[in-house]
Amino acid sequence: xxxxxxxxxxxxxxxxxxxxxxxxxxxxxxxxxxxxxxxxxxxxxxxxxxxxxxxxxxxxxxxxxxxxxxxxxxxxxxxxxxxxxxxxxxxxxxxxxxxxxxxxxxxxxxxxxxxxxxxxxxxxxxxxxxxxxxxxxxxxxxxxxxxxxxxxxxxxxxxxxxxxxxxxxxxxxxxxxxxxxxxxxxxxxxxxxxxxxxxxxxxxxxxxxxxxxxxxxxxxxxxxxxxxxxxxxxxxxxxxxxxxxxxxxxxxxxxxxxxxxxxxxxxxxxxxxxxxxxxxxxxxxxxxxxxxxxxxxxxxxxxxxxxxxxxxxxxxxxxxxxxxxxxxxxx
Numbered sequence: 001x002x003x004x005x006x007x008x009x010x011x012x013x014x015x016x017x018x019x020x021x022x023x024x025x026x027x028x029x030x031x032x033x034x035x036x037x038x039x040x041x042x043x044x045x046x047x048x049x050x051x052x053x054x055x056x057x058x059x060x061x062x063x064x065x066x067x068x069x070x071x072x073x074x075x076x077x078x079x080x081x082x083x084x085x086x087x088x089x090x091x092x093x094x095x096x097x098x099x100x101x102x103x104x105x106x107x108x109x110x111x112x113x114x115x116x117x118x119x120x121x122x123x124x125x126x127x128x129x130x131x132x133x134x135x136x137x138x139x140x141x142x143x144x145x146x147x148x149x150x151x152x153x154x155x156x157x158x159x160x161x162x163x164x165x166x167x168x169x170x171x172x173x174x175x176x177x178x179x180x181x182x183x184x185x186x187x188x189x190x191x192x193x194x195x196x197x198x199x200x201x202x203x204x205x206x207x208x209x210x211x212x213x214x215x216x217x218x219x220x221x222x223x224x225x226x227x228x229x230x231x232x233x234x235x236x237x238x239x240x241x242x243x244x245x246x247x248x249x250x251x252x253x254x255x256x257x258x259x260x261x262x263x264x265x266x267x268x269x270x271x272x273x274x275x276x277x278x279x280x281x282x283x284x285x286x287x288x289x290x291x292x293x294x295x296x297x298x299x300x301x302x303x304x305x306x307x308x309x310x311x312x313x314x315x316x317x318x319x320x321x322x323x324x325x326x327x328x329x330x331x
Contacts, residue, residue, distance in 0.1 A: 001196045001203070008199040012055045012077055019062055023327050026066060030093070033086045036062045037072035041094055047165040047174050048072070048094035051103040051158065052082040053110055056197065057218060059328045060154065060297040068324030069162040069331075070103075078197045078300070079219045081109030087117035091128055099127035099171040101161060101178070105150025106134040129171060131178045133157050135185045135308065137246040138215030138223045151218055152260040152297040153185035153308045156320065159331055163322035181316055186243040189306030190223075190235055191216035193264060195299045214238065218262070218299045232269070236276040239307040244284065249309060251285030256292065256320060258308035263298035265305055270294070273305055290320060294330055 005011060016036055020029035028039045034055075042048050048071040051061040061073040074090040076082035091100050100121070104114045114130055121128045135153030142149055161178040169177070191213040194203035204220040207213060212235070215223025249255060259274045261267065274293050281288055289312050297306075310316065324331050 001201060003196070003198060005198045008201075011198045012075065015055070015058075016062060019327060026325070027327070033074055033089045034076070034082065035072060035074045035086070035090050035093070036065050037090070037093065038065060038067070041071045042096040044097050045168055046096065047098045047169070047171050048096045048100045049103065049158070049162050049165050050074070050090055050094055050100060051154075052076070052087055052114065053105050054079045054081060054219075056300045057297050059295065059330055063328040064158065064326045064330065066324065066326035068166050068322055069158055069326050078199065081107065081113045084113045084116040087113050088120045091117060091121040091126055092124070095126045099129060101165070101171065101174055102128060102130045103154065103158060103161070103178070104130055104132050105154055106132050106147055107144045107149065108146060109144070127171065129175055131157070131161070131175055131182070133182055135182065135187045136217070137186050137242050138188050138217070142217050142221040144217065144219055144221055149217055151187045151189065152258060152306050153182070153187045153310070155258070155296045155330070156185055156256065156308070156310050157181045159324065160316060160319040162324065163319040166322070177315075177319065181310065184247065184311035184316070185308060186246050187306050187308040188239045188242045189216055189218070189260075189262065189304060190214050190239060191220070191262065191302055191304035192229070193303040195220060195263065195302035197300065216304065218297060220299065220302070232272050233276050236273045236307070237280060240277050240280055243307055243309045244286075247311065249286055249311060254287045254289040254312045255281065256290040256310040256312055257281065257288045258292035258296065260297055260306045260308060261295040262302040262304035262306065263295065264301040264303035267293065270305060273307070277307060289317060296330055
């Protein structure tokens with residue numbers, strides 16, 4: 001597999017350094033903790049919003065640090081939770097009188113790292129809270145998780161809590177909003193190929209030329225079923241129905257619809273999926289109020305896509321529409 005890689009062990013630090021160099025006026029890079037943070041953070045007038053997770057899911061999360069989104073991100077290595085001290089040191093640097101909210105995608109390693117870091121930060125008098133994100137409907141448990149996984153739906157939680165924090169909401173209100181958005185967000189994905197971590201140099205798993213993994217996790221975890229490849233419409237219908245029936249969404253609902261690329265799928269194909277999803281939702285009496293087609297939460301170079309639905313109301317829609325300034329224009 002051909003990749004732009006020097007030393008695989010330096011893959012993440014070199015990426016982070018590049019992000020910081022490309023945004024010298026708005027971002028600060030702290031190499032010893034894989035920390036990318038807003039240059040104006042922390043601010044006394046807002047809750048600091050922090051996300052960690054593993055690398056390999058870019059633009060999540062290091063490329064969405066900025067006004068109206070994250071105040072900082074401290075990723076681990078590719079597909080690995082950040083070490084506890086990364087999260088702890090990040091919380092210390094981002095400590096604000098209004099507190100630090102730690103967003104955690106529901107994976108076992110992430111939860112352990114963030115829970116321990118929170119205990120240490122709390123012991124130092126830093127007001128920290130944890131908000132779990134678990135939007136994936138594919139499986140209840142997986143290789144990496146206890147309970148549902150956090151996947152591309154985390155973008156909507158980040159956007160909403162980021163906007164709320166930016167306008168000065170207190171910690172309880174920011175957490176309420178985040179929990180509300182998470183509760184009405186559902187996602188499911190499919191893989192057409194495996195991904196290749198730089199340190200491994202070969203695909204993480206094997207899929208035949210005529211196979212797909214339905215319900216795949218963003219680290220390549222098994223989904224609901226591996227079976228023969230079918231048409232784009234058939235794939236989309238299955239992913240969408242899994243999301244619609246889970247909440248469930250119903251006629252009269254207004255939703256945000258996201259088609260997220262997993263890293264190796266042309267955007268032209270994502271728009272094919274979006275068109276089908278839009279038609280299917282319209283037939284069900286569900287209105288697409290906000291549309292998102294891009295790569296938001298990837299799995300390195302995996303060919304595949306995920307569908308995310310968010311049930312909108314006036315409050316959520318206002319927060320999603322609020323301005324944001326981040327290195328990559330994904331919202």
